[in-house]
Amino acid sequence: MPEAKVLCVAGARPNFMKIAPVMAALRAVGGIAVRLVHTGQHYDVAMNRRFFEQLEIPLPDVDLEVGSHSHAVQTAEIMRRFEPVLDREDPAAVLVVGDVNSTIACALVAAKKDVPVAHVEAGLRSYDRSMPEEINRVLTDQLSTWHFITERGARDNLLREGIDGRGIHFVGNVMIDTLLRHRPRAVPAARTLDGWPAPWAEQGYGVVTLHRPSNVDDPEVLGDLVETLRRIQARLPLVFPVHPRTRRRLEAAGLDGVLAGAGVLLLEPLGYLEMLGLMEGARVVLTDSGGMQEETTALGVPCLTLRESTERPVTVEQGTNTVVGTEPARILEAVEEVLAGGGKAGRIPELWDGRAAERIAAVLAADLAA
Numbered sequence: 001m002p003e004a005k006v007l008c009v010a011g012a013r014p015n016f017m018k019i020a021p022v023m024a025a026l027r028a029v030g031g032i033a034v035r036l037v038h039t040g041q042h043y044d045v046a047m048n049r050r051f052f053e054q055l056e057i058p059l060p061d062v063d064l065e066v067g068s069h070s071h072a073v074q075t076a077e078i079m080r081r082f083e084p085v086l087d088r089e090d091p092a093a094v095l096v097v098g099d100v101n102s103t104i105a106c107a108l109v110a111a112k113k114d115v116p117v118a119h120v121e122a123g124l125r126s127y128d129r130s131m132p133e134e135i136n137r138v139l140t141d142q143l144s145t146w147h148f149i150t151e152r153g154a155r156d157n158l159l160r161e162g163i164d165g166r167g168i169h170f171v172g173n174v175m176i177d178t179l180l181r182h183r184p185r186a187v188p189a190a191r192t193l194d195g196w197p198a199p200w201a202e203q204g205y206g207v208v209t210l211h212r213p214s215n216v217d218d219p220e221v222l223g224d225l226v227e228t229l230r231r232i233q234a235r236l237p238l239v240f241p242v243h244p245r246t247r248r249r250l251e252a253a254g255l256d257g258v259l260a261g262a263g264v265l266l267l268e269p270l271g272y273l274e275m276l277g278l279m280e281g282a283r284v285v286l287t288d289s290g291g292m293q294e295e296t297t298a299l300g301v302p303c304l305t306l307r308e309s310t311e312r313p314v315t316v317e318q319g320t321n322t323v324v325g326t327e328p329a330r331i332l333e334a335v336e337e338v339l340a341g342g343g344k345a346g347r348i349p350e351l352w353d354g355r356a357a358e359r360i361a362a363v364l365a366a367d368l369a370a
């Protein structure tokens with residue numbers, strides 16, 4: 001029997017740790033030819049190639065080299081460049097992950113050409129349409145045939161939007177597949193922090209990441225957050241790997257100098273294994289990232305989410321995550337609580353067991369052979 005071809009799509013940093021285990025599992029299940037299209041949404045070595053190397057992802061078969069633009073231009077350009085690839089490859093299915101512009105762009109091209117779409121990490125909803133990712137999630141799910149979900153509540157979200165329940169599969173979390181596989185190789189925090197004069201060895205340290213437009217694009221909001229971090233570092237040394245978007249905003253607002261004191265270590269974006277080691281050793285993680293809410297839950301490290309909502313409620317209900325918003329007093333209070341009591345103890349959510357990608361591959365192999 002000829003192999004069914006699955007065209008996998010990745011484009012931005014959080015896609016890489018999701019696509020890696022899925023591609024490996026699709027290859028292992030047999031009978032499926034696996035191809036990778038990289039849209040080029042992220043292109044810096046630190047945002048892109050280092051992840052391919054550390055996660056041992058095969059080089060993309062096709063690179064669309066799209067780069068950074070406004071949402072409309074980026075999405076349109078991915079669509080324009082993806083269409084001829086789809087025509088040429090003629091796959092049995094297109095597989096997309098997460099909620100970035102590359103996800104919706106390729107799903108839309110495929111659905112219009114009657115190529116069925118598999119969405120990994122379907123059904124997550126923040127119910128906040130001011131987040132570009134929320135729009136990407138809702139629309140990608142409308143276009144998809146297979147909906148692979150990471151937490152049970154996602155099924156209800158999808159059913160409410162009229163999605164056919166027969167295509168919804170609760171498989172667990174591929175991001176956690178990657179975390180569990182690579183945890184033994186995580187780079188110890190001591191190596192990343194070597195030479196930093198702050199008293200982190202005695203006091204411990206917190207990890208900070210910020211990149212959501214709602215937090216970094218408005219200089220006033222960003223200024224308040226920076227001031228909050230400046231106050232926290234007096235109690236707890238902070239390590240802050242800075243996303244390129246955030247780096248530009250900090251510089252433009254003249255805020256980069258405010259944090260350049262002994263208590264905050266500003267770093268370039270880290271590799272996957274460095275970040276994993278850093279999170280593992282942290283007393284607390286302060287972040288607006290979606291993936292890190294899940295990773296901290298898997299690691300049992302307290303997470304304070306600097307947003308008003310989360311699309312990943314299982315990390316709050318069962319994991320170590322607390323959604324604290326962006327109001328300085330509330331953030332400071334939450335940090336004090338963690339320092340005093342060790343933070344929220346959580347448990348590992350159902351099916352976050354390292355085998356999500358295998359379950360996805362089993363479903364796709366069976367359906368594509370039928």
Ligand code: UD1
Nearest residue numbers: 012013014041042043044047068100101102132133244245
């Ligand atoms: C994108 C995703 C977001 C995800 C984040 C993870 C969308 C809508 N957003 O946001 O969901 O959480 O990736 O990082 O898809 N830049 C570089 N080098 C790069 C890539 C980007 O310098 O390799 C800078 C550019 O100034 C660019 C800006 O970052 O304009 C934003 O990049 P973009 O891909 O549009 O969105 P992110 O903020 O990275």
